[in-house]
Amino acid sequence: MQQNPFLAILTRLLTFVLVMVVLSIMIFVLARVVPGDPARMALGPTATPEQVSALRTEMGLDDSLPVQYASYMARALQGDLGMSLLSQRPVTMDLGQTVPATVELVLVAVIIMFAVAIPLGVMTSHFRDRWVDHVGRLFSLVGVTIPSFLFAISLQLVAARYFGDWPIIGRMDHGLGFTGGPTGLMLVDSLLAGRMDVFASALQHLALPAVALSMAGIGQITRITRSAMLENRRKDHVLTLQSFGVPERVIIFRYLLKLSSIAPLTIMGLEFASLIGNAFVIEMVFSWGGFASYGLNAILQKDLNAVTAVVLVSGLFFIVANLIVDVLIAIIDPRMRRKEAR
Amino acid sequence: MSDALLKVEGLDVLFTSYGQTRQVLRDISFTVGAGERVALIGETGSGKSVTAKAILGTLPRNATVSAGRIEVEGRNVLELRRGERDALKGSAFSLIMQDPLSSFNPVFKIGTHLDDVLRFADSREGVKSSRADRRARIAAVLRRVQLADPDRVMNAYPSELSGGMRQRVLIGLALLHQPKLLIADEPGTALDVTTQDEILNLINTLVAEEGMALLMITHNLGVVRKVADRVVVMRHGDIVEAGPCEKILASPEHDYTIGLLDAVPPLYGPRVQTQQISAQAPIVSATGLGKEFGRHGKRFTAVKDVSITLREGEIFGLAGESGSGKTTVARMMMGLSRPTFGSVSVDGTPNPGRPLAQIVYQNPGTSLNPKRTVKQSLGLPLKYAGLTGAARDARMAELMELVRLPVSYLAKYPHELSGGQKQRVAIARALAADPKVLILDEPTAALDVSVQKTVIELLLQLREELGLTYFMISHDLSLMRNFCSRLAIMLRGEIVEEGATPEIFADPKHPYTRALIAAIPVVTDDEERHKPAVSPEERAAFLVKTTD
Numbered sequence: 045m046q047q048n049p050f051l052a053i054l055t056r057l058l059t060f061v062l063v064m065v066v067l068s069i070m071i072f073v074l075a076r077v078v079p080g081d082p083a084r085m086a087l088g089p090t091a092t093p094e095q096v097s098a099l100r101t102e103m104g105l106d107d108s109l110p111v112q113y114a115s116y117m118a119r120a121l122q123g124d125l126g127m128s129l130l131s132q133r134p135v136t137m138d139l140g141q142t143v144p145a146t147v148e149l150v151l152v153a154v155i156i157m158f159a160v161a162i163p164l165g166v167m168t169s170h171f172r173d174r175w176v177d178h179v180g181r182l183f184s185l186v187g188v189t190i191p192s193f194l195f196a197i198s199l200q201l202v203a204a205r206y207f208g209d210w211p212i213i214g215r216m217d218h219g220l221g222f223t224g225g226p227t228g229l230m231l232v233d234s235l236l237a238g239r240m241d242v243f244a245s246a247l248q249h250l251a252l253p254a255v256a257l258s259m260a261g262i263g264q265i266t267r268i269t270r271s272a273m274l275e276n277r278r279k280d281h282v283l284t285l286q287s288f289g290v291p292e293r294v295i296i297f298r299y300l301l302k303l304s305s306i307a308p309l310t311i312m313g314l315e316f317a318s319l320i321g322n323a324f325v326i327e328m329v330f331s332w333g334g335f336a337s338y339g340l341n342a343i344l345q346k347d348l349n350a351v352t353a354v355v356l357v358s359g360l361f362f363i364v365a366n367l368i369v370d371v372l373i374a375i376i377d378p379r380m381r382r383k384e385a386r
Numbered sequence: 387m388s389d390a391l392l393k394v395e396g397l398d399v400l401f402t403s404y405g406q407t408r409q410v411l412r413d414i415s416f417t418v419g420a421g422e423r424v425a426l427i428g429e430t431g432s433g434k435s436v437t438a439k440a441i442l443g444t445l446p447r448n449a450t451v452s453a454g455r456i457e458v459e460g461r462n463v464l465e466l467r468r469g470e471r472d473a474l475k476g477s478a479f480s481l482i483m484q485d486p487l488s489s490f491n492p493v494f495k496i497g498t499h500l501d502d503v504l505r506f507a508d509s510r511e512g513v514k515s516s517r518a519d520r521r522a523r524i525a526a527v528l529r530r531v532q533l534a535d536p537d538r539v540m541n542a543y544p545s546e547l548s549g550g551m552r553q554r555v556l557i558g559l560a561l562l563h564q565p566k567l568l569i570a571d572e573p574g575t576a577l578d579v580t581t582q583d584e585i586l587n588l589i590n591t592l593v594a595e596e597g598m599a600l601l602m603i604t605h606n607l608g609v610v611r612k613v614a615d616r617v618v619v620m621r622h623g624d625i626v627e628a629g630p631c632e633k634i635l636a637s638p639e640h641d642y643t644i645g646l647l648d649a650v651p652p653l654y655g656p657r658v659q660t661q662q663i664s665a666q667a668p669i670v671s672a673t674g675l676g677k678e679f680g681r682h683g684k685r686f687t688a689v690k691d692v693s694i695t696l697r698e699g700e701i702f703g704l705a706g707e708s709g710s711g712k713t714t715v716a717r718m719m720m721g722l723s724r725p726t727f728g729s730v731s732v733d734g735t736p737n738p739g740r741p742l743a744q745i746v747y748q749n750p751g752t753s754l755n756p757k758r759t760v761k762q763s764l765g766l767p768l769k770y771a772g773l774t775g776a777a778r779d780a781r782m783a784e785l786m787e788l789v790r791l792p793v794s795y796l797a798k799y800p801h802e803l804s805g806g807q808k809q810r811v812a813i814a815r816a817l818a819a820d821p822k823v824l825i826l827d828e829p830t831a832a833l834d835v836s837v838q839k840t841v842i843e844l845l846l847q848l849r850e851e852l853g854l855t856y857f858m859i860s861h862d863l864s865l866m867r868n869f870c871s872r873l874a875i876m877l878r879g880e881i882v883e884e885g886a887t888p889e890i891f892a893d894p895k896h897p898y899t900r901a902l903i904a905a906i907p908v909v910t911d912d913e914e915r916h917k918p919a920v921s922p923e924e925r926a927a928f929l930v931k932t933t934d
Contacts, residue, residue, distance in 0.1 A: 279491075280484075281491040283444055283483070284556075285503070286444050287475060288480070288562075289473070289475035289503075289507060290506050299491050302491075306493075377492070378492070378493065
């Protein structure tokens with residue numbers, strides 16, 4: 045069968061667009077059918093009915109839903125997501141400030157997740173039913189079952205009580221006088237500017253929220269890695285290598301680990317949704333100022349344009365994350381590559 | 387024999403699971419001399435594979451060697467430290483694995499497996515080797531196992547090679563370090579009979595050329611005759627008989643060996659049974675049947691212009707190797723799948739309100755739901771046949787009696803039954819709705835030969851009692867010789883030969899039929915002489931390429 049990676053990618057991108065369109069319709073309708081008048085909320089209780097109805101007309105809320113959607117999408121495709129009622133600025137500008145903060149938090153959380161969970165999964169599977177395994181499994185169970193805000197608050201308490209200087213809110217120390225850079229990611233921008241002091245401060249600020257956010261994923265991925273390792277260990281190809289005297293460490297860290305990383309990667313793609321959901325909570329606890337806390341305020345204030353944009357960006361995150369997962373799996377597994385191309 | 391290469395003496399092995407200890411090997415003793423070919427033969431649970439694992443040191447964690455010695459070149463390997471024991475692997479003895487697909491890690495290239503094996507074998511011997519040097523040596527070995535394009539093989543992932551090619555690579559793997567003893571665990575069993583034949587020939591050639599000793603583990607007596615000088619017969623962890631190959635096969639002494647040989651369906655000779663041809667009316671007939679899979683542009687023709695007439699009361703056999711389309715034909719005949727071309731006409735009248743045909747699948751271990759008791763498995767078809775309460779229970783008891791199982795077995799789960807008993811339940815389930823035709827999809831392929839014999843006898847008796855018609859799909863021509871009244875041979879979706887079974891075997895017309903019959907491992911020299919001749923050109927034209 046002839047391989048055609050180009051066609052496979054094209055199909056992927058088409059589904060990608062389709063998902064975004066459906067998502068945008070759903071959130072657009074949803075945001076407008078829930079009770080509460082956005083114009084009234086924007087103007088406050090003292091505004092006259094005439095003022096409110098004037099604003100409604102200005103916002104286009106008197107038109108039918110399809111007309112509203114069409115004009116919204118027409119503007120959105122040109123990069124205009126409308127004005128935020130809350131901040132009185134273009135939504136795109138708000139997103140530009142808040143999205144990098146969330147991206148940085150989520151990325152670091154994912155790195156922590158894999159850095160902890162994969163070795164832990166390998167270890168627990170290797171020492172199956174021994175104390176290492178029991179401790180590891182208890183740890184992952186705790187990670188999965190305890191809600192992330194509880195981790196967040198506990199970490200804050202511990203840091204404040206025992207490490208008095210450790211920052212527990214915000215993204216960085218404002219006394220350093222660093223205003224940010226081109227990427228919006230503090231870790232990257234500080235390195236670009238050559239400011240190691242800023243980098244250290246940003247890393248310090250990131251540590252607690254990123255750990256709190258990664259806990260649920262660590263639990264999940266540890267368990268998946270452990271069971272994948274145990275399952276693959278029983279396979280004949282392990283026996284083949286053993287019978288020819290290939291050392292145990294090579295079998296585990298080279299042959300089994302690669303094969304057993306497919307399952308946790310797949311789970312990671314799915315876990316991404318709950319990761320973003322948890323980010324909403326974590327950002328509130330740590331006053332992170334990311335797009336999740338921006339979105340939360342927008343929902344509470346019925347800031348229509350902001351809500352729609354936040355949901356679309358969340359969807360985009362999820363789709364891109366899964367696209368990356370699919371590419372990674374295709375790199376690992378040759379059978380998947382051929383299936384994709386078919 | 388003091389110069390024995392491998393000497394196993396008084397070996398006892400215990401398995402412990404869920405707190406219970408079971409002895410799986412009892413006082414096993416045998417030797418393999420330099421250059422000698424020895425076969426360990428036995429059915430499921432005989433302990434032949436455990437013996438091999440004990441020699442290799444790959445027993446599972448819950449197994450313990452409680453007594454005995456295993457000497458390789460005079461050294462007791464059971465007393466060696468792990469490192470020393472690993473050092474023997476690949477150089478003193480090597481293993482040829484059974485299943486060529488699952489023996490490779492699917493996400494690594496074939497070459498990576500070979501290179502790692504060679505690299506660590508080298509470093510154990512204190513040899514420093516470069517990657518290029520190893521690659522050259524691997525290529526040389528792959529050429530030895532008749533893989534002409536080693537570079538392509540090394541760069542391929544396991545799923546990109548055919549079964550026969552993978553089996554050749556596995557043999558190559560075992561040859562990398564010129565071992566003195568080759569241990570082969572059912573090589574080629576998972577492959578087609580013609581491919582298996584080539585693999586056995588290859589092993590024989592290599593053993594002879596390199597002067598290696600061979601320990602062959604198998605359940606197939608025909609394979610034994612082909613590749614062994616001496617035979618050790620095992621049963622339930624004991625050695626029941628051992629001796630020279632010709633003697634064991636020609637005049638066995640132990641009852642078990644006699645029974646085992648008797649259960650092997652003969653290909654030629656006086657023991658062959660011939661089933662009567664039916665002269666009754668057709669019950670199902672197919673004309674110009676064709677099936678294509680896939681969507682436009684990438685269509686694949688699985689079946690092409692097949693016409694079959696199934697007569698009432700006959701046993702029709704459709705023979706072919708994997709991928710020949712025989713199962714697709716059976717599914718279309720049953721109405722489970724729609725033919726792309728042609729039509730199936732049902733000429734017989736089914737019992738009122740009941741389907742005409744039912745199917746018995748190949749592996750009863752997977753075709754029975756493990757979470758349902760026999761009663762529940764039988765209950766479902768009976769429910770759709772409209773039976774409830776006492777009538778249903780009576781019918782169940784009747785079905786159990788038909789397949790010669792005690793009624794008390796209704797309460798059992800599949801895992802409590804043996805393979806043969808499971809297949810009996812599967813037959814009872816197929817009979818539940820009074821079909822007139824039974825489709826038998828390799829009904830005994832997953833069973834031991836002695837169990838196969840009893841299941842086949844049961845099927846023949848049931849046909850007498852119930853007046854059934856059988857449509858059997860199989861690749862096992864020696865079984866079909868004795869069980870089927872008429873035979874059709876399929877090759878790449880087409881029927882290449884059809885006729886009464888005795889005539890096809892007496893005078894096979896198509897070269898593929900001849901190649902197929904010639905490849906069957908047989909037990910006696912007499913049968914071997916009766917086999918048709920096949921020229922190399924004919925083999926090349928009709929057999930699957932396994933050499934690259």
